[in-house]
Amino acid sequence: MVSMPSSRRSSRRPYGAGHVPIDTERALGGMRLVSDDDGDWSVRTVKSSDKTYRCPACNQEIRPGTAHVVAWSRDGFSGSEAGVDARRHWHASCWQRRARLR
Numbered sequence: 001m002v003s004m005p006s007s008r009r010s011s012r013r014p015y016g017a018g019h020v021p022i023d024t025e026r027a028l029g030g031m032r033l034v035s036d037d038d039g040d041w042s043v044r045t046v047k048s049s050d051k052t053y054r055c056p057a058c059n060q061e062i063r064p065g066t067a068h069v070v071a072w073s074r075d076g077f078s079g080s081e082a083g084v085d086a087r088r089h090w091h092a093s094c095w096q097r098r099a100r101l102r
Helices: 080-085 092-096
Strands: 031-036 039-046 068-073 088-090
Touching: 068 092, 088 092
Parallel strands: none
Antiparallel strands: 031 039, 039 068, 068 088
């Protein structure tokens, strides 16, 4: 016996409900694009890691298991691939105040 598709509407979004905008950061796996005075950046929020990193702003360690930000420049002579190779791990607070550090 062949089953026929159901004719009832999906209950995920009620009929007539407004469109919900997509969360682009979530759709891109946590990556967002940031344009600022110091250029264009790809930025990803990391909930934790298994390694220790050194923050370029405060020169302090980012310990394993600590939430932080990974950022790399989208500007460069060699393109965005060179920026990925030069990515840096920042404390979230250091990344947010980097404009004041320049």
